[in-house]
Amino acid sequence: MRVEADREAIFGEEAVQIRGVTLPKDNGRNGVMTGTVIAGYCEVDMPSLDGKKHWYPVEGLLGENGEKIVEEEIELPEETEDDDSEE
Numbered sequence: 345m346r347v348e349a350d351r352e353a354i355f356g357e358e359a360v361q362i363r364g365v366t367l368p369k370d371n372g373r374n375g376v377m378t379g380t381v382i383a384g385y386c387e388v389d390m391p392s393l394d395g396k397k398h399w400y401p402v403e404g405l406l407g408e409n410g411e412k413i414v415e416e417e418i419e420l421p422e423e424t425e426d427d428d429s430e431e
Contacts, residue, residue, distance in 0.1 A: 345388070345413065347373045349404025353385040367393070377405070381415060 347367060354361040360383075367373045375388040378397065385399040405413040 345375055345377055345408060346406045346410075347375055347388060347390075347398075347400050347404060348406055349400040351401065351404075353383075353399040353401075355382075355399065377413075384415060386413070386415075 349367070350364060351362055352365050354363060372390075372393045374392050375390040375398075378387040378389055380387040381402065382399070384402055386402050386405060387397050388400055388405070389397050402413055402415040407413060
C-alpha cells in the first residue's frame with residue numbers, strides 16, 4: 345500500500361500526539377498494513393522508510409492499485425451466557 349498522509353499519530357503512555365509528516369516521493373511511502381486501527385488511524389509497517397511501524401490516518405492510505413482505503417465498521421455479535429439458574 346502507499347501512504348499519502350500528511351500527519352501521523354504517536355501513541356504514548358498517557359496521551360496521543362498528532363504531528364505533521366513529510367514523506368519521501370519515492371518508494372519510502374510504501375508500507376504494509378498490520379490490520380490494527382484505532383480512532384481512524386491504521387498501523388503501517390514501513391520497511392522502506394525506516395523499518396518501523398507508524399500510525400497514519402486511514403483516509404491517507406491507498407491500495408496497491410491506487411484505490412482509497414476505507415475504514416469499515418463491523419458489528420460483532422454479543423456473547424450471551426446461558427442462564428443455568430432455572431432448574
